Amino acid sequence: MNIKRLSILFLLFTSFLLNAQNKTLEIKGKVIEENSQLPIAYATILIADKDTKIPITGTTSNDSGDFVLSTEANNFYIEISFIGFNTITISDYKEENQIIDLKTVTLSENLEALSEVVVQAERSQTEFKLDKRVFNVGKDLSSTGASALEVLNNVPSVTVNIEGVISLRGSQGVQMLINGKPSVLASEEGNALGTITADMIEKIEVITNPSAKYDAEGTSGIINIILKKEEKRGLNGSVTLNTGTPNNHSLGLSLNKRTEKFNLFSQIGIGRRTFPSEYKNINSDFINNTTINSNGESDKNETFYNIVLGTDYHINDNNVLTLSGNFAYEQEDENSTTSFSSINELNTITDSWKRVESTEATNPKWEYELQYKKDFKKEDQSLLFSALGNFFGKDQESIFNNTTITGANDDGLQSTKTDFKQAEYTFKLDYTHPFLEKYKIETGAQYVLNDVENDYEVNDFIGDEWVNNPDLTNLFEFKQNVLGVYTTGAYESDKWGIKLGVRLENTDLNTLLTNTNEKNNKNYTDLFPSAHTSYKVTDNFSIQAGYSKRIYRPRLWDLNPFFNIRNNFSIYTGNPNLQPEYTDSYEITSIHKIGKASLNLSLYNRYTTDVIERVTTFEDNVSTTRPENFGTNSTTGFEINGKYSPLKWFSLNGDFNINYFNRKGDFEGTSFDFNGNSWTSRLTTKFKLPADIDMELSGNYRSKYRTLLSDVSDTFFADFGMRKKIFKGKAILNLSVRDVFASRRNESVQAQPDYYIYSHRQRGRFVTFGVSFGFGKGEAMEFSGQKRF
Template sequence: MFTQFGLGRRSLPRYDAGINRDLVSQSEIRTDGVNYRNEKFYNITLGTDYHINELNVLTLSGNFAYEVEDQPSETNYSSYKNDALISQWKRTEITEATNPKWQYELNYERQFKDNEKHVLMASAIGSFFGKDQSSVFRNVATLGTIDDKDQQANTDFLEANNTFKLDYTKPFNDRFTLETGAQYLLNEVGNDYAISDYEDGQWIENAELTNNFTFDQKVLGVYGTGSYEGDQWGVKAGLRMENTDLATLLETTSVGNNRNYTNLFPSLHTSYKINKDASLQLGYSRRIYRPRLWELNPFLSLRDNYNISTGNPELNPEYSDSYELTGIFKVAKATLNSSIYHRYTTSVIEDVSTFENNVNTNKPYNIGTRASTGIELNGKYDPIRWLSINGDFNFNFFKRKGVFLDRNFDFNGRQWSGRVTSKIDLPADFALELNGNYQSGFESVNAINSGFAYMDIGVRKKLFKGKLVASMSVNDVFESRISESETNRENFYLYNRGYRGRFITFGLSFGFGKGEAMTYSGGRRR
């Protein structure tokens, strides 16, 4: 039997500034503000392994967590007409929420006597997440007069996920192996939200913004792969069939969107061992990306009434064909993986801005195709016993093609990123980790996004033979992880800038029974 429990607190500020400029009327809204997400969280995990006999094992585990959120924010607005300041006001938010959530996992594994790799595995994994949230937004004029109303929002959100899976692996000999299986995923969501405006001394529900959004998705997958592994050459071919049944509904207005589609996803991979320190791999696979819940959910946030993000229930999935050539090389104390890849994606999901009365609304749509060709390098180097260096680099050139609202979005671009991590074992059971990252700027259908670099530092100390672990980390040491985007259209211009700043985490972990304590990451239990 095993158990784990913990608690923590986080305070996460975010600083944002923006410009919404109407090029026709020569009017402009400027914003700047800060919002916090303060969280307290508690969790406990219980589990057990039951060895029925030497060939059969049953594992059951579960986790329960409870979170309390407080999200105060303050945004300053300035309104201009022909570069002249007309009015200023302040919008404040007080949001409180509680989030109960739990998950379970049941696994059964059977090994067969003829071969330790001859295995039958069955599993059931489920989770639940709830959010009971209330928000109040108030506006106070500091110069001139304003039309913005005070508002409040109440949200009752429930999400349940269950996955049932059966896998069977049968090696016929040392070279040939057959793997088959099936998986059934169920995802059910209800998001009941109500918006009210403060008018004549009372709260009046806004019928146009109040609704209950339900999301019900079922995915059945059946798959099989066959593989051959020789002394130097190997090949693996597979085929997966998936049926997706999706239904979304806005209950109050009876607006629904039902989708049912079946797809085949083939894959083929082959490998060749040049010698013990070098090998090549060549592969093809077809993939699907289904829109996430928040890309489908039409609920909008009221934090900033001039910059709104909303989902699109009519989104279709993306489909990608991926080709990849990989080389794996070992030289002394270094390992290098290098890949050349090409991916072609259809029905690409991208956010698009629409602009009216100085209000920018971001909404995702399926727009055209994306062809991306690039190179990826991953390496590890352990020059001495107490030092380990890991790094990766990714560069790609892409071509976008698409038309939206009679506007042609064809363009070419490039994007690259890099990361280097150093882990250093120090005397007295101290450990130090340095992590440097860079993300280049890139162009999307909606905007030109700037690049940024940032660094994280972490230190850990083991006490009492690893039973107690003290850890501290500093994320974004130089407060340089700043995101900026610009949108230039014929009729409007948008600028947005945001960053979280330096984030410091301190944690203590204590392990009971066998084994060492885990290291506290500063995050919530997912």
């Protein structure tokens, strides 16, 4: 009986298996694009019930466009889709031996859907967030062929003079970051930002009042440049070619390959550009009644190469490992001719001569980073660790040839040689932990090691040989290590939010002037609190307020007591005894949405102690400028940012900033108390014209203002940009004209009882034409490490 029952059960089980096997179907095929006949990777293949329309199962195509999946359903339809293409639904299919072979499925482009995607993907040129503003570079039409310095000059609240000095709300104490970390690519040595071009930049964050999570460096705030890194599935890329006058030629290539586990990304750029300059200087000595006039022209030529390589390895759904590297190499040559004349008390030229400079330099830069990110099951909980290494070098040689035209001056030759090396290492750990839905704690640490050596040598040609000038030659070593730890706590509800934080930083600084064995060692620890709050009054009106304490640590060139002999009558030198500045920064901002307009009003105050000022001494027509610490400075400012879009094809963006400062201080028994003000404004108009043409015109104005010893003249300049989409948006033509009226200048006057100094420099108009072409298909999305159905 038992054997009989077992036999029946066996037959039933066998029958069940046979029936199950009969119902299992395999569905396979290949997805390609109609126009190019190329395979489409990561197309979605969906199996859904015919009656209920409920999805049953699904998969995505591989890199070759092939797919295979199985189902036990018997009443279903097959849907194949991909972003930007028309969806295909298959209800009638042929089954052979439990296999449905769809063979090749061809998808055609959905032009209307593509247009909708483009519209949805567009972001405002400037976005306002709790503690920062985000400037999306791709929306700036006048950035074609521009370097990062030129892009920055179009960012609200930021100004960059023609010497490359960056100011934020009128203050030069700015901390520059790349992807949220210190980098030699953002350092002030050697115009390093010149190797980063506009097509490499995704966005720029302006953080005027940073929380304790960020470096305390930078008394006026932080500017963070975010470089592009695609996350599109499949193979994607773009090619950009620019040409312009004066010389501005560049070629850029960006490639991204996204697979199930890896995201490979790269950028390659090469180019050559020229920066012509005209300048004029007057040094008048009222004690001896003599004047030195100089004027001339120079052109700086840069040939640059840049390559970025990196990969993201998605270990699993919650763990990502990133390894990336950047190598840049510049070749510089600069030629200038300056005419000098010496004038006596009778206004008669007593001597005149020409000084011709020929400079050549090579600047290698490289950067490498290992980053690990872990996301936890709880939303927004994450751990991030990164180790970053940087190196920047400069090998520069200059020849200065003096040729007498009139007078008794002797012809002369001088040469300089600079061997500069900077190594910087950054280790960073950040942890974010949300709890009770509305609370969040952030904590972390950062250790930055900076090791710099500058070997500067001056030689005079005497007789038939070069003779070293020991008075102007030095070897300066600079080592600075900064360890910072922080914690912040935040509460955020639908209406109200608050974020409090504190950062502790220890600075260990050592400098050595080897010629004289002068050492300067400092070790100090500081506490930097921060507080931010926001309140949403209505859907169209919000208020934000913030406070942070900041520090400005003197840089290498502030500390190094070298002499620049480019112009023997205008000398700049450092001060190894310089102390850091400290600033307390307060800010309140209101954000308004009024119909088709948005308006943001900010009131801020910065109070700085141990202010660093450039002090000039004057003797025998030679001005020597050196930084010194003395006194305090209180700056109160008001800023307005607004956007108005009355029509779909027309919009206005405006930025206005005015600040009043109260300067107090004594130096060597002399009072330098004074008050002043300055203001800047920017207005940008955008037009959407027929035939997929966009046009942009912006005007920039900076008022005259006063520094400790100088009066700086006002300046105005305008930029123009135009963009045209062709080939269904796959290619874009760009035209930009920077400084349309060739009116941008740097002009200053020092009028003192014993002397008068006038300085003027101007570069002129830059016109650039560019074309960019994108290839590959894919949806920009953050990959989760698993298949999407």
